Amino acid sequence: MSLALDALTTLAVSVGAFFFLAGTVGLLRFPDALSRLHALTKADNLGLGLVVLGLLFQVEGPFAALKLISVWLLTLLAGATVTQLIARTARPGGPPV
Amino acid sequence: MAFDSGLAVLVLGVAVWTIAARDTFAAVVGFVAYGLLLALAWVRLAAPDVALTEAAIGSGVTGGLLIGASTRLRRTETAAAGEEPGPTLRLAAAVLCVLVSAGLAAIVLMLPEPAPTLAPQAAANIAATGLGNPVTAVLMAYRAIDTLLETVVLLLALVGVWSLAPDRVWGGFPGPRHHADPDGVLTFIAQLLVPLGILVGIHIFWVGSVAPGGEFQGATILAAMWILAMMAGLVDAPPVSRRWLRLLLIAGPAVFFAIGLAGFAMAGAFLAYPVEYAKLLIVTIEIPVTLSIAATLALLVAGPPERAPHR
């Protein structure tokens, strides 16, 4: 049983780490600030979600699992809204009127 | 270990970049990055209390403070850039830094094995304080006087910041008026995050008696949420002459000091706690101290008064 859980964790965390790499590659290669921001936020948050999923198989007790999920939800919430804020400033024409 | 060496190299690299950065804004970004990486390093060193504090104060609130300063200085930035210190002064500063670092490294590397420490005694006597977290026991029981003095120092810093106000706005509102755009993104962010942040702040404060956390970290989160609400224009910074504000600021140190004096009557020394009431007294001190520190930090970031009070 624990071998299966370990295998699931390894899989989920590896895919999550791959998405972090994808986010950084996007950051390095995309031509303008807005698309870089897009790549960064989407890929990194997805990567974080997969990492949290992988860790859920390892923690003991529902409270710890709930805490991990709340960290992920908070990051998602904060990330989505703050990215909007940054995008308006980084927009080539300035913030929308 | 590969992770630790990689982290150390990264921290050093970011530090060097921050010092070499040309523009204040870039340097602040580097400083915040440096703080967050240091929090990771503290976790690696199995010091989660310090990691919490570093992430909250060392990187978050100080970053907000520095950005405020950088914005105020932007007008004078080009003039200041022409006054860079000459090569002799820079060389002297570099030599001094190298000497201090080398001294610290020598001391750490030459410590006897095992290094002298009071940790076993601190852990052994923790039952008398009623607490479960040895770091909180050190802060609030064994070295409570240091914590009391820290709260006073924070207050003095705030008074120093207020003293920068020009005479005509003395006692007025700190910082510019931020207008809340009801459809704006920042307003939405604040309405969403501030209640969550307050909950997290109270949780981190409360859990500090048995696990890493405590009043400084909790207060910092509360302060950051207040500053966020001010930036979004949801609340205006209160004028610094308001009585309730001043009472809030001194409540923490005052209660701390009063309980300290009561220690003479109850247990024979300043800030001594009788064993039966130790936990109760510590919590009685911690609650007003948390509120006072939160208010102090938020007002430190808000800055000196810039708008005259309504009188």
Added chain:
Amino acid sequence: MADFLVAAAGFVLATVALGLVRILRGPGDDDRIMAPQLLGTGGIAALLLLAEAMRVPAAVDAALILALLAAFVSAAFVKGFARPGADGA
């Protein structure tokens, strides 16, 4: 398992470092305001992995704080970066 989690944390940290190099070097400040986002998400992932690998549950609390404060610092950067009166907020 613990070694794998620490290695994963190291990998995530390496991607953050790469991104940081690009962000900090990028001419102008447009890219630099993304730094708290990058460090925030990456740092949270690394902290959560280390929390499990090193059996330090408090690192999850540190990740909570990081989530809140990364948002706070980003908002402060945007406020500090925008010209007065031109807040897109």
